[in-house]
Amino acid sequence: PSVGVVGIPFSKGQPRGGTEHGPALLRDYGIVERIQDLGNKVTDYGDLTLDAVEDDKPWNKVKNPRTVGQANRKVSECVSKITRDRQIALTLGGDHSIAIGSIHGHAQSCPDLVVVWIDAHADLNTPLSSDSGNIHGMPLSFIVKEMAPYTARLPGFEWCQPCISARDLIYIGLRDVDEAERAYMTECGIASYSMQEVDKYGLPDMMERVLKTVDPTGKRPIHLSFDVDAMDPEYSPSTGTPVHGGLTRREMYYIAEEIAGTGRLSCLDVVEVNPSLGTEADRKKTVRTTVDVVSHFFGKRREG
Numbered sequence: 001p002s003v004g005v006v007g008i009p010f011s012k013g014q015p016r017g018g019t020e021h022g023p024a025l026l027r028d029y030g031i032v033e034r035i036q037d038l039g040n041k042v043t044d045y046g047d048l049t050l051d052a053v054e055d056d057k058p059w060n061k062v063k064n065p066r067t068v069g070q071a072n073r074k075v076s077e078c079v080s081k082i083t084r085d086r087q088i089a090l091t092l093g094g095d096h097s098i099a100i101g102s103i104h105g106h107a108q109s110c111p112d113l114v115v116v117w118i119d120a121h122a123d124l125n126t127p128l129s130s131d132s133g134n135i136h137g138m139p140l141s142f143i144v145k146e147m148a149p150y151t152a153r154l155p156g157f158e159w160c161q162p163c164i165s166a167r168d169l170i171y172i173g174l175r176d177v178d179e180a181e182r183a184y185m186t187e188c189g190i191a192s193y194s195m196q197e198v199d200k201y202g203l204p205d206m207m208e209r210v211l212k213t214v215d216p217t218g219k220r221p222i223h224l225s226f227d228v229d230a231m232d233p234e235y236s237p238s239t240g241t242p243v244h245g246g247l248t249r250r251e252m253y254y255i256a257e258e259i260a261g262t263g264r265l266s267c268l269d270v271v272e273v274n275p276s277l278g279t280e281a282d283r284k285k286t287v288r289t290t291v292d293v294v295s296h297f298f299g300k301r302r303e304g
């Protein structure tokens, strides 16, 4: 298959500097070559140029709304172009706020997409419910149509229309969900396989349930949004919001192989690698694990 890679050096969806260096680090550790070596035809579109908006005052505690909105408009245009050319889009983050543009852009060319969100967190806060004001904790509230009654329109997001139904979204790996997010998930009827379900069903059964639930026909393009903090901090320590009790390297390999096996992966976000956090060893471990996991999304199989 052919893959279009784009770097999104962005950190304004959260307060810890460093995620803007994620794309460069992933490239330095050979993420593009690894995908090419697996027989994929890779086009590297380089990194987006993302500028801060002058005088970007908070909106009701929400930080950098115009800067995050402007960046995501560019992400949307780029992902829309890549997926329109029938390439699998690989977006290298950058914090998880970039998924707003990634899913929005992907939905322009693949309106029947489903979203598999692999994360310790639900990222379903709204500008009104968030206690942190960090937009990387809110991306899905801009994207899920059923969230409209609970959210607010932010300056900088005039371009962004919600583009998926709650039934087209499913979570894997949740273990740190805020009260408001839990309420919205129940209200909107969003399916979730948290770490509890991972333990309860075991991965093989769980992955079958995940795919049957979100795409019973087995025909729809998959948008996979992978927050590296879904993995246990033992494997990905250099990330902004680590939470204990996460997925192991092997579990991520299995999930990636199952998604790759559908042949319907259409966009993969790889977000929240923060090289500025932890020791040099932590940084190396995080980026090496992430590049390894990504190779399993693009054809690496342990069975050969």
Ligand SMILES: N[C@](CCCC[B-](O)(O)O)(CCN1CCCCC1)C(=O)O
Binding pocket: 095, 096, 097, 119, 120, 121, 122, 123, 125, 130, 131, 132, 133, 134, 136, 137, 138, 178, 227, 229, 240, 241, 272
């Ligand atoms: N839900 C959080 C974390 C969001 C993580 C974003 B991701 O997944 O992209 O990395 C946490 C909110 N809050 C933190 C202090 C204790 C109460 C919950 C938020 O800031 O909204």
Ligand SMILES: [Mn+2]
Binding pocket: 096, 119, 121, 123, 136, 227
């Ligand atoms: Mn996230």
Ligand SMILES: [Mn+2]
Binding pocket: 119, 120, 121, 227, 229, 230, 241
């Ligand atoms: Mn997270």
Ligand SMILES: [Mn+2]
Binding pocket: 227, 229, 239, 240, 241, 242, 272
């Ligand atoms: Mn994070």
